[in-house]
Amino acid sequence: MRRLRHMPATGGTLGKALLIFTAFSAARAASPTLTTLYNFTGGSDGFFPLAGVVIGSGGVLYGTTYSLGFGKSTNTGTAFSLTPPASAGGTWTQATIQEFTGDNGLYPGGILAIGGGGVLYGTCSAGGAGGTLYGTAFSLTPPASPGGGWIGAVLYSFASGYGHEPVAGIAIGIGGVLYGTTSSYATVYALVPPASSGGAWTEHDVHTFTPSLATNPEGGVVIGKDGVLYGTTGLGGGGGSDCSPHGCGTVFSLTPSATPGGAWTETVLHSFTDDGGSDGAYPDAGVVIDGSGVLYGTTQGGGTTGYGTVFSLTPPSSPGGAWTETILYNFSGGSDGAHPVASVAVGRGGVLYGTTPGGGTGYGVVFSLSPPVSRGSPWTETVLHAFSGADGSGPMAPVAIGSDGALYGTTKYGGTYPCGALSNGCGTVFSLAP
Secondary structure, three states: OOOOOOOOOOOOOOHHHHOOOOOOOOOOOOOOEEEEEEEOOOOOOOEOOOOOOEEOHHHOEEEEEOEOOOOOOOOOOEEEEEEOOOOOOOOOEEEEEEEOOEOOEEOOOOOOEEOHHHOEEEEEOEOOHHHOOOOEEEEEEOOOOOOOOOEEEEEEEOOOOOOEOOOOOOEEOHHHOEEEEEOEOOEEEEEEOOOOOOOOOEEEEEEEOOOOOEEOOOOOEEEOHHHOEEEEEOEEOOOOHHHOOOOOOEEEEEEOOOOOOOOOEEEEEEEOOOHHHOOEEOOOOOOEEOOOOOEEEEEOEEOOOOOOEEEEEEOOOOOOOOOEEEEEEEOOOOOOOEOOOOOOEEOHHHOEEEEEOEOOOOOOEEEEEEOOOOOOOOOEEEEEEEOOEOOEEOOOOOOEEOOOOOEEEEEOEEOOOOEOOEOOOEOEEEEEEO
């Protein structure tokens, strides 16, 4: 599960697998309209949608909840769909398409990925075959006929002593190979599909991080040109005295070997320092890639006030050169947001969209970050929505950008239903219309 580090109180692939949704965003209005598409009740629909949503065929949204309903013998998570209404202004239809009960996984916390045929891929941070507790990678295959049930399958059960606890989502590479990260025994792994139907998936460790150099790769990976993987570690790196002794985190790349089966090459593209407020610290989320190969991400700490940053990393102009990091925005911890723990989405015109679980009126915000209008001028942050609690609280996931230009996302808490003994709600799915 994502860990919030150093947080002062602020209140209450290529293709589909990149999860960037870059080409579909329209320019945003200064005050877009938020609509709560669904309030989780803590019943069979689950609660705490920690991860965001992905957009499937027909505009159907897919996501997960971290926990199942109260009164269940196991409160261990669901996967759900939200189908848009037939006419504008109608009610979205929620369906629980999978319950996680142990052998098929526990606590799905990473965002889903959509593969060929509408198959969903994801991870659970615990559970597994035979009662193991080290996590799973799973698939959910759509019904063969309308009204039928989704078919869940465990692709791999992680084991003790190796990389396990996959808290991030999955990226889908060439040939249907799945890539992801594990938090414990920090690794980047690949899951290779079977050569024939019904065969077993094969797990390979692409890279195991050296604890003294980098740990906590909890943001997953994205796939760039030539199959290079990019991601972050929440700790480690060259550090900076403000992050001693564990380091402020890194951005890394993993380049596949030119020889089949050979070792991948890890390169640290940037080590965060946080020194003097000139850099960010603790990148909990992964990175996204724009069409020019620039990486964008967030840090939940660091910056000029310690409330986190949005950064870019520009590739070198010549092979072997250094990547250039730029802090695009420093959060103040006030109305503009605080401590972003999710990645950003890249929209039309290079506008970035994201969330913070703190700031605003104390319940978190959705924000946009617009590129400079002239060389040397700053990026411009706009709060698109500040949550109030009743309409959601604590958004911890990225937004998805629909073909209609709307933003779609989740809040872990809040909404109109009390969550058992909790007073802050079971969580919501929302849209922000242009």
